[in-house]
Amino acid sequence: MTSRRIRIDVPALTRVEGEGSLRLEVRDGQLVELGLSIFEPPRYFEKFLEGREAKEVVDIVARICGICPVAYQMSALNALESLSAQMASPWVQQMRRVFYCGEWLQSHALHIHLLALPDFLGFDSAISMAGQHPDEVKRGLKLQGQGNALIRLFGGRSVHPVGARLGGFHHAPAPEEVAALVAKLQAAQQDARELTRFCAALPLPDDPQAFTCVALHHPDRYAIESGEIRTSTGLSLSADQFEQHFHETHKPDSTALWSDLDGQPYLTGPLARLNINHSQLPDFLQTRLSEIGLTLPSDNMFHSLIARALEIELVLHEAIRLLEEYEYPASPYTALSLEPGTGCGMSEAPRGLLWHRYELDKKGLIKSARIVPPTSQNQARIEADLHRSLTAFGLDHDEEALRLRAEQVIRNYDPCISCATHFLTLERVET
Template sequence: MNDNTRTGEIHVPVLARVEGEGALDIRVREGRIETLKLRIFEPPRLFEKLLEGRAVQDVIDGVARICGICPVAYQMSAVAALEAILGITPSPWVTRMRRVMYCGEWLQSHSLHIHLLAAPDFLGFDSAPAMARRYPDEVRRGLRLQGLGNAIMQTFGGRSVHPVGVCTGGFFRAPDASSMAALRARLEASRDESLALIDWVAGLPLPEDDQDFVSVSLRHPRDYPITAGRIVSDHGLDISVDDFEQHVREFQVPHSTALHAHLDGRPYLVGPLARLNNNLDRLPAELRDRLATSGIRFPSRNMFHSIIARAVEMHLALDEALQLTEAYDPAAEPHVQATPRAGTGVGCTEAPRGILWHRYTLDAQGLVESARIVPPTSQNQARMEEDLGAALTRFGLDRDDDALRLHGEMVIRNYDPCISCATHFLDFHADRE
């Protein structure tokens, strides 16, 4: 059967190890995809409603529970919005150390995705343990880099999972000089490993699959964007984070309880590839040269180059943490006191998976009246469906079910959606006319 005659329906009833439940349904008519539905069934976690009536610190600690992989991202977007309401401008020391803490999250999240979830796809293994038997040194290197990221988060947050060190105006305490010296020694010792990782992922047999998509990210006047910036796209968008709701519309689709999002009426991409596409000139010269010698050109239209963007961002995060902690001196006052007041504020930062936007309204006592949180995975839902349709068509709809299932897994996993999907997450079968 060739892809000009194939007709039938492909059902993937369960997507395991995704936050919530999901499935994939594809209807093929005469060799073309007629409908494609990535059905995500997220449980009603109700975080936005649970935050109503809560005090400011409850919000900062509470949103860290939304994601076990990216708690810092949720805290930093929340605290930026809350400080905007309370009229707090963090000190330069706090601004630098928050960026360091965020770098730790980028290190651990990107390393987990690259080594345990994505690389086995490209190297033909069905699991990370199977890959580790062939590539033990590479996997150990990845785990060391992930552990380094966790150590950074723990240094500032007291623990790496759901940290509790962040407050309005700064941190509850400043890490002491000896702790920072030990952390810096580990960072210095890991620079060569993070550079070698870029070379390794650039040499992976990545599929060729160029597509047309809109890259959306923050952009900062000087720095590679992590904790601040304006929202930009490679199609001309350039807005303040306050104007996000004027351009981005979340909407419900019948086949999913996860919200989809459009930017000015069309799907868009957030995450490491979008950031790198929009901010290549914000990379240090060393990293731009490293990319140039790899032979892979950026900006890139190949979604599978996301893994290279993650590796580049890992080295960037490591170097940023080193530079920002040079001549470290614990702050005499790691935070300033906040006075409750009413108002509405927004905050937007770059989680490992893309821009994470928060809006809060407080009453005169500083209690939450309303909250809205727009995570990167929901922003990528429509783009994932668009990508699946294009990628599977280009891959060949005449392929057998197992081949289509595996390629679909690779496409979805490439986005690192929330808690990334592990191998064998699709229970795949096809009904054909």
Template sequence: MTSRRIRIDVPALTRVEGEGSLRLEVSNGQLIELGLSIFEPPRYFEKFLEGREAKEVVDIVARICGICPVAYQISALSALESLSQQTASPWVQQMRRAFYCGEWLQSHSLHIHLLALPDFLGFDNAIAMAEQYPDEVKRGLKLQGLGNALIRLFGGRSVHPVGARLGGFHHAPAPEEVATLVAKLKEARDDARELTQFCAGLPLPDDPQEFICVALHHPDRYAMECGEIRTSTGLTLSADQFEQHFHETHKPDSTALWSDLDGQPYLTGPLARLNINHAQLPDFLQARFGEIGLQLPSNNMFHSLIARALEIELSLHEAIQLLHEYESPEASYTVLPLESGVGCGMSEAPRGLLWHRYQLDENGLIKAARIVPPTSQNQARIEADLHRSLTAFGLDNDEDSLRLRAEQVIRNYDPCISCATHFLTLIKDEK
């Protein structure tokens, strides 16, 4: 019997915190063991929140992630404001969605152009790719810059924004500032359409597989900043029902928590959203499916790239629609008295469902907090995907080929750990 062990190490790199390793054991061409280990230092954000006033939460959670701070703020606000008998004004609700559009725009643009495209175009990184594909890299930086500008419009700055607050925003942007940005967003629509067509034309691997999809759903629009949980298994859940079906557990060789849906791995993120919510997309994007030959629902995880491109088009469209007749409000926030109790809230971060729960005491202080980010929810699915995809790819491939395919599979999920970058060092020990 021929057996070989392959270890793929993930050194800590620069994009975001965390590191990991992938272990493979192959015997007679069969994958006997596969283990994905994620290592993250304790960050204690949930403990940091205990004893804080509710109004402090929104700024603290924005520091959890430099890529998707808006998602953390909106999920936190949704949870805390559920403890009020009043609601934020229609202006605030619309502008929060526009704020969120900025985050989808910048995050998806970064992922596609700087992390994913080098894989499919045969380059080690975006810098190397820029020599032969300068227009594509410029387009990515332009779209990402517009997303940052949209976040900054409401948040005061694009990284760890500080503009959001309970009941609304600290400040309403000036109409002339909004008009200037809307004009730039309109100019970028052709870039976004060309990006979708470009991504659909790439030689993406044909790798169908079965997986459970989980995403927010809204009856009137493509779910982003609010909605109810829908699953491809037929569940419909409110935020306060999340813990009845979704569970986090410790894996012996991993410091990060792993999530399951009633004991099963599941997918959250752009492809899951598209599979569940494609009927809520505007007509021009419905037509785009036929133009690029995309059939939904899709069971090919590599179509996540196309899903992100489509959501970039959606983000531009939504932001323009929300802001094109912008007027300054009488007040940029509504005072929302909070009652003691437990509040749950959620939204769709670029990487998927982000759920928060806060317990507020009689003095208005946070007694307990729980935050379930999309990366931890996808980790079991990533491991299952690696098992299936590497086996289908061929375990007899050389080390470099196996490493690249493993990187491509992991990057489909755009996890907020270092393995979102080009990271794998493969060491093979044959016996």
């Protein structure tokens, strides 16, 4: 009997937190072992929060991720503010959605243009792609720049923003500053339309598979900054019911936590959101779905690329809609009093559901904290996808072809992992 073992390793990079490896073992043309291991050094953020005042949390969690700090801030605020009998003002709620739109815009633009497109255009990086596709790279940087500008508008800066606080924001932007940015966002809509059409026209692999989708759902709008959990299996859950169905475990060969939904892998992120909430897309995006021929729900994970492009169009539309009616508030925040207890909150980070839980003591200090990011939630789904996709692709391909397909699969899920998998090395041992 001939056995072929393929090992794919992801080395540590300065711009990526952690290490990972993919192990494949093929015997007689059958995939008998597949293991995705993620090696992440301890970060201790949950422990850092213990003993801190509640008001400090929002700035500390913004440091967890340089790509999606707003997501960590909004999930934390949703959790902490659930311990108050008061609510943030309608102005604050609307501007938080705008703030979050900026993060989706910059993150999706980064992922599509700099991480995913080289896969489908035949390049090993965006830098090498830029020589033959300069307009695509420029478009991505322009869209990402507009997202950063939206984050700065309320956050003071685009990386680890400092403008958010309990009850709202530390400051409100001037109307003339808002009007100037609205004009730029309106100009960016043409780029966004072209991006969706461009992504839909790419020769994406046809790789249907069954998976469970998990995303927030809001009765009045496409869920971003708030909502309740919906699953494609029929569950509807509040934030404080999360732990009844979602569980994290350690794997022997991985330092990262792995999540399951009632014992099964699941998908969270752009395609899951679109599958669950596509009926809430505005009319012009319903027309776009027909134009590009995308039928939802989709069972092809490679449609995540198109989902991100559609969500770029969505958040540009939402930010413009809300900022066109912008009025300078009497106060950019509502003073909230928090009661001791346990508060849970969640929101939709660009790459999926982000859930927080905080226990607050009688002194107003954080007694315990738990944060479940989308990366750990998707890891079991990634492994299942790799097994299915590589088998369908054909295990008789050479190492380079298998490596590229594995990288493409991984890049569909998380930009942080995506950066690392551009540098996968492969070791083959045959016995």
